């Protein structure tokens with residue numbers, strides 16, 4: 001049951017941070033609040049432009065199927081608006097990409113969900129335009145949250161600070177949502193008021209990126225809109241190419257264990273030739289780069305264990321504030337969108353913020369298990385030695401091999417990778433017997449990974 005929109009349960013919500021998670025939280029809560037104030041530190045341009053608070057946005061951002069569906073449910077019509085602005089949609093996500101996972105190319109399959117290829121800049125811009133147009137929402141750009149107001153054991157508002165003026169406004173709120181991302185100061189501020197700080201769990205990955213764009217041509221990669229070459233233990237590096245709304249491909253190469261893909265064009269191309277998939281080299285070898293490759297470093301996945309430490313009433317967390325994942329898995333925006341849907345559904349049906357946090361943690365768990373399970377098989381940093389292959393990892397590797405020819409196994413693997421199903425679903429009897437059956441066969445379509 002949802003509350004009638006004429007009787008908002010919350011008078012005012014303050015959302016700290018106006019990136020993807022903050023905007024989607026505002027969309028989720030607007031139907032249940034009289035007023036939603038989104039506070040963003042950066043100055044916001046009128047178009048899709050990079051800004052200081054989100055340095056990752058000029059790197060490739062893949063949108064998982066469940067993330068697009070969640071955003072669409074929060075902002076109906078968003079997919080069509082993005083398509084109208086050039087985002088590329090070639091039908092089912094299971095047939096519109098080339099997924100080189102576990103050393104081979106997965107079979108095409110139907111997931112029943114559309115894929116959408118576009119830049120992160122366009123996505124955030126359009127989400128922001130939609131959210132800013134909601135009658136309950138007030139977007140305060142160029143303004144930062146300087147502290148939390150805490151009274152009688154609950155958070156009751158945020159103290160604002162303008163960048164160029166003497167703004168010292170206090171916004172009183174029934175609920176404050178922390179969407180300030182990985183470096184969030186929220187837990188530190190709460191600790192100053194006596195609340196225990198959630199434990200930080202880290203998984204070292206030492207991923208280094210290089211990103212550049214090339215012009216797209218008709219028929220590239222058999223008319224697919226994305227190609228992913230995942231890292232495997234023998235080749236601990238990979239890449240992704242995603243078609244963009246301006247008829248370009250954004251190509252991001254990455255290496256684990258601090259292995260930086262070269263930033264000069266020839267070295268960048270040569271690195272692409274060492275990946276499991278030939279797709280990215282094919283795109284890069286045949287045309288000039290549109291700009292010099294840009295670097296990005298991501299040292300570790302970081303998760304705040306909010307389930308272990310009580311949070312005060314009136315305070316919720318979402319997105320990278322709770323957990324930032326190894327970006328090569330393309331999960332961050334989708335996790336934020338799924339959490340925003342949970343926020344809407346739980347609070348909208350009279351549930352509590354702790355009940356929302358329990359759902360948010362479940363969503364994180366699903367993605368975290370995938371990332372840490374895969375990364376532990378890679379030779380990453382000395383500080384986190386490679387975990388020897390165990391039974392589960394051996395089974396997953398067999399499932400990946402089976403998925404090169406078996407559409408049903410490929411579909412289940414894609415559902416897990418797109419956060420639609422939990423990883424144990426890969427071991428359901430209907431999948432397990434297909435994996436076992438395929439295990440004894442050789443696979444002519446799968447390409448054996450080259451040794452690093």
Ligand SMILES: Cc1cc2nc3c(=O)[nH]c(=O)nc-3n(C[C@H](O)[C@H](O)[C@H](O)COP(=O)(O)OP(=O)(O)OC[C@H]3O[C@@H](n4cnc5c(N)ncnc54)[C@H](O)[C@@H]3O)c2cc1C
Pocket residue numbers: 016017018019020021022039040041042052053054056059060061062063064143144145146179180181182209296298318319320321327328329330331332333334336
């Ligand atoms: C290189 C790279 C590639 C990635 N690729 C993908 C991908 O392919 N697919 C995917 O789904 N995800 C990807 N991600 C993750 C994705 O970018 C994030 O998960 C996503 O941006 C959601 O983050 P967020 O909104 O929680 O935080 P952020 O995007 O970090 O935003 C936090 C916001 O809070 C603002 N802020 C901070 N402090 C304050 C304050 N005190 N007051 C007011 N405002 C404040 C900041 O200016 C910023 O706008 C990638 C990340 C990286 C680093």
